[in-house]
Amino acid sequence: MTAPLTDGLRPVDVLTVVAVADVTPSVRRVVLSGSSAAVALAGPTVNLLVPRVRDPAPDWPRVAKDGRIVWPQGSHGVALRSYTARRQDPGAGEVEIDFVLHGDGPAAAWAAAAVPGAPLGVAGGAALGARPAAHLLLAGDETALPAISRILGEAAPTTTGTALVEVAGPHEEQPLTAPAGVSVRWLHRGDVAPGESTLLADAVAALDRPVGDDVFAWVGAESATVRAIRADLRGRWGLGRAQHHAIGYWRRGRAMAPAG
Ligand SMILES: Cc1cc2nc3c(=O)[nH]c(=O)nc-3n(C[C@H](O)[C@H](O)[C@H](O)COP(=O)(O)OP(=O)(O)OC[C@H]3O[C@@H](n4cnc5c(N)ncnc54)[C@H](O)[C@@H]3O)c2cc1C
Known part of the structure; x- marks a missing residue:
């Protein structure tokens, strides 16, 4: 021990x-x-x-x-x-x-x-890096599903918002328990290789910025996808550092850390 x-x-x-x-x-x-x-x-x-x-x-x-x-x-x-x-x-x-x-x-x-x-x-x-907020945006691929599941499970029942999850297809969807005001949307990349689809970034780009400042966005996915979403949230949504946590969960074509 x-x-x-x-x-x-x-x-x-x-x-x-x-x-x-x-x-x-x-x-x-x-x-x-x-x-x-x-x-x-x-x-x-x-x-x-x-x-x-x-x-x-x-x-x-x-x-x-x-x-x-x-x-x-x-x-x-x-x-x-x-x-x-x-x-x-x-x-x-x-x-x-x-x-x-x-x-x-x-x-x-x-x-x-x-x-x-x-x-x-x-x-x-x-920590997961999420903070409670009246309006939540969660975006991730299957590597982020465990985190998204925990964040949704811990969110106050009054929370509103959207959870966007990119997976290969319907066979990769998992049951998620979310507050009634949070809509969970599954995005299917089909035959496109993981990390090569723009589905997640496009889905965030199509969302209007919620009204007010009690907003938090949490993003976990392939690094280039996260970079695109982070730029959108900082620019178009105008989120400050305390209002988002966007982390590359893996990098296409690159190991995360060397094995010894
Ligand atoms: C904070 C955090 C939490 C995470 N939580 C989870 C989790 O709960 N479950 C989970 O599965 N992952 C999770 N990940 C992602 C995981 O750490 C990476 O996918 C990691 O690269 C896997 O290590 P590996 O040894 O399998 O592959 P690596 O040796 O890192 O990579 C080898 C090759 O596989 C590719 N690759 C890595 N991940 C993927 C993928 N998902 N799809 C396609 N190709 C890939 C790489 O681009 C590389 O070419 C998390 C990452 C972070 C930063």
Whole structure:
């Protein structure tokens, strides 16, 4: 667990896969168990330490007092990737993470091969970046669905607004619970490759700016898409820094961080 070591470095938390299920053809839900403290810290966004596929005893990094990850020397095969805890239950010691099986990269490969008993490291969590507001705009692709689901689930019942979610097709839609005043719209990119469609940016561009200043926009998708939407929200909608959070969740053609 997290006992301090004499060199000031502590071990990372390690969770264990307890169940794996396919939510849609391209999204795999992995349920992990761990101590209640580790689960409480594993989200809402979570820095995962992803081992090589079927590595039962990864050479984990350790964590310095200031939170810095200290990697082992040489080839360790552990990749750092950001994900979202769709559900955290510290009491039950369980956390659920939905992985998009996009066909490339250490995290997608690990999730595709995950079986009960497999270990997954956790190196801290962070907030989703959303703030409560009378009017919400949420825009994202399937990588952002867990975050969008949490934000909608935590929104006040009086919240109005729009949630735009781009997925491949109807078979990739997931049930979302939203306040009655928030309309959820699914955008289907069909045969267009993920990250190459302009659907999400076009849908935001077609929205009129809501009246008033109690507005918050949250965006998570491929980086170029997010850049286009962020520019639109800052320009046409005139949103200030405190009124939006727009983050590239992945980059087309680029790994998010090097694997060791
Ligand atoms: C804060 C945050 C939260 C996130 N939460 C989630 C989450 O809950 N679930 C989730 O699935 N993802 C989530 N992501 C996105 C995830 O971190 C990236 O998709 C990441 O690149 C996956 O790592 P990888 O090792 O599978 O692929 P990488 O090694 O990073 O990339 C390998 C290749 O795959 C491509 N690629 C990466 N992601 C995709 C994709 N979605 N579709 C098509 N091609 C892709 C890259 O362009 C690259 O060419 C989140 C990202 C952030 C920043």
